[in-house]
Amino acid sequence: MVAYGAAMASVLVVEDDANVRTALIRELSVRSYVVRSVGTAMDALREVTQSPPDVVVLDLGLPDLDGAEVLKMLRGISDVPVIIATARDDEPEIVRLLNAGADDYLIKPFSIEHLSARLAAVLRRSVRSGPTAELTVGGLHIDLDRREAMLDGKPLELTRREFDLLAYLAARPGRVVARRELLAEVWRQAYGDDQTIDVHLSWLRRKLGETAAAPRYLHTVRGVGVRLAEPDPRS
Ligand code: CA
Numbered sequence: 001m002v003a004y005g006a007a008m009a010s011v012l013v014v015e016d017d018a019n020v021r022t023a024l025i026r027e028l029s030v031r032s033y034v035v036r037s038v039g040t041a042m043d044a045l046r047e048v049t050q051s052p053p054d055v056v057v058l059d060l061g062l063p064d065l066d067g068a069e070v071l072k073m074l075r076g077i078s079d080v081p082v083i084i085a086t087a088r089d090d091e092p093e094i095v096r097l098l099n100a101g102a103d104d105y106l107i108k109p110f111s112i113e114h115l116s117a118r119l120a121a122v123l124r125r126s127v128r129s130g131p132t133a134e135l136t137v138g139g140l141h142i143d144l145d146r147r148e149a150m151l152d153g154k155p156l157e158l159t160r161r162e163f164d165l166l167a168y169l170a171a172r173p174g175r176v177v178a179r180r181e182l183l184a185e186v187w188r189q190a191y192g193d194d195q196t197i198d199v200h201l202s203w204l205r206r207k208l209g210e211t212a213a214a215p216r217y218l219h220t221v222r223g224v225g226v227r228l229a230e231p232d233p234r235s
Helices: 018-030 041-050 067-077 091-099 112-125 160-170 177-186 194-207
Strands: 008-016 033-039 057-058 082-086 104-107 134-137 140-143 147-149 155-157 176-178 218-221 223-229
Touching: 008 018, 018 033, 018 112, 018 134, 018 140, 033 041, 033 067, 041 057, 041 067, 057 067, 057 112, 057 140, 082 091, 082 112, 091 104, 104 112, 134 160, 140 176, 140 177, 147 160, 160 223, 176 177, 177 194, 177 223, 194 218
Parallel strands: 008 033, 008 057, 057 082, 082 104
Antiparallel strands: 134 140, 140 147, 147 155, 176 223, 218 223
């Protein structure tokens, strides 16, 4: 599905400046990216929904919606990696955007080499596979290379973040993983609020067909973290 590393990855460039857009398309295509581009936030949201790219480069100053607003809407529908391109060299703003779900940022004007390096890094990070390419815990089977998960032989439709979260926990069966560790290792954030984790955990639970009140695989350990374990056959 996804060509790992930089080769043949698809990039959606969201940029309203036609000159910048043309230059990015040309330069990224030369570097073997499959590039699509749109000039408005609404087109970007439609594009991500209809044919999700591997990574989005998002200009903050768009004609229809503010970039921060677009990022929020994007995060509501997708976990696609997003690199913000901004002319605003404003640290509080950048921190806010990273906490709002941006994966990285670039200050304009940037060189194509710089963008290319950031793209490759973001793509590498979104495909983390350990030494073992497959994980099995009870009826749960996870293929890290293909980024596919199955439960009792049925494929699970997971977002990127849900998959990363499930894979991280499944690689440590029976161990209570602290929220701080999940934030650092799955979200790559030094700090953040617990709600982000809770929301993703509850989505993941629903997809696994269980609830916090009647857990099978995912067990919340109050005040500590979460543990993934093989369900007790007696329960
Ligand atoms: Ca712009």
